[in-house]
Every structure is written in C-alpha cells, then in structure tokens.
Amino acid sequence: MHARKVRVENGRIKLDEPTNLPDGAEVELVILSGDELDDAERARLHASLERALDDEDARRVVDTDEFLAEVRADS
Numbered sequence: 001m002h003a004r005k006v007r008v009e010n011g012r013i014k015l016d017e018p019t020n021l022p023d024g025a026e027v028e029l030v031i032l033s034g035d036e037l038d039d040a041e042r043a044r045l046h047a048s049l050e051r052a053l054d055d056e057d058a059r060r061v062v063d064t065d066e067f068l069a070e071v072r073a074d075s
Contacts, residue, residue, distance in 0.1 A: 006015045006029075013029065021027070037045065055061060 004015055004017065004019065006013050008014070
C-alpha cells in the first residue's frame with residue numbers, strides 16, 4: 001500500500017500526482033485530520049514518543065511477552 005496526499009476542491013477529492021492504478025480501482029480513504037489534540041497535548045505526545053525512541057535506542061526496553069507474563073502473575 002502506498003500513501004498518497006490528496007486535497008479537496010469544490011467537494012471533490014483531487015490527487016495531484018500520477019498513479020498507476022487501473023481505471024475503476026477502488027481506493028479506501030482515511031481522514032487524518034481532527035484528532036482533537038491541542039498544541040500543548042500534541043507537544044506532550046511528540047515529547048513522549050521521542051523519549052520512547054531514545055529508550056529503544058539505549059535498549060531500555062522490556063519484552064512484551066515477558067511484561068505481560070509478569071503482570072498476569074501479579075494479578
């Protein structure tokens with residue numbers, strides 16, 4: 001699957017780049033805007049994601065299966 005950027009003009013979706021899709025091909029459209037985050041929330045989200053990536057780079061991670069096994073054992 002290849003993402004393409006489109007825009008809306010006069011109520012119609014317009015693709016501004018060539019595509020090799022055949023005529024009649026069906027395309028699923030997902031609206032990306034409207035996540036309801038304000039600027040401060042978005043900044044906190046991005047900072048959290050950066051910290052997570054830094055943790056991964058530094059190998060400060062836990063295997064998911066091991067973590068879930070520990071959580072289940074504590075329940």
